[in-house]
Amino acid sequence: MSATSIIFYFLATFILAAAILSVTTRKIFRSAIWLLFSLIGIAGLYFWLAVEFIAAVQIVVYVGGIVVLIIFSIFLTQQSGKEMPKVSSSRILLSALAIFFGFALTYLLIYQNGFRIENKYFDSDIERIGTHMLATDNTGFALPFEVVSILLLAAMVGCIVIAMKSKPIEK
């Protein structure tokens, strides 16, 4: 077993353990912190896969943005130390059964499918990503890029409108 496979198994164990703790712990603040660890592990996995740009985006957007937003909303909506009510054991049992069979079926399909692996060098240079992102030919992604920027603007305006305090009606 070489160093790369040891690093992969370590990262995989870390991600899955943090994710399981994140969905099972009963304190909401701890749940957010475990989610943070899981996302950092996924960024490490992207570094391991040698896609540095995606790893950097993962750290900046998820770890730096979404988790901080979630922690803020926990502080704004309830006491962070309060425990959540216990989930009924029948619900836990049924959910565990459902995900077990779903996982077994999905992984069986993946396992039986022979993927044709191409042993070429994968060049995910930032320069190449940027050139393809803004190209207007068949391989370019200029139109989705513009659509996503409009979507982000719409989401921002929508957030402000939703979160704005409505004025009491004057008579």
Added chain:
Amino acid sequence: MNEISINHILFLSTALFFIGLYGLFTRRNMITMLMAVELILNSVNINFVAFNKYLFPERLDGIFFTIFIIAIAAAEAAVAIAIIINLYRSHQSIDVEDATEMKY
């Protein structure tokens, strides 16, 4: 580099997807449900990157899908949290069982 077969990475992403699904089934708090959705979206991202790297190394489509999914997940989280905070203001609770006005 390819000594880890793609099945191992797909095992990781499938497990992560179903862990997120378990969180979605058992949690009744909107913020924790949102966290479970983030886990699911991350497992999809891992899938896209692994397929792009292992099966189509001369193209970049999986990378772009991942970038767009991350952007849309950020927008989705922001809108969802705005809705949750507004709901907390009017109901004093963020439990999904308490928000049933639009159920029927």
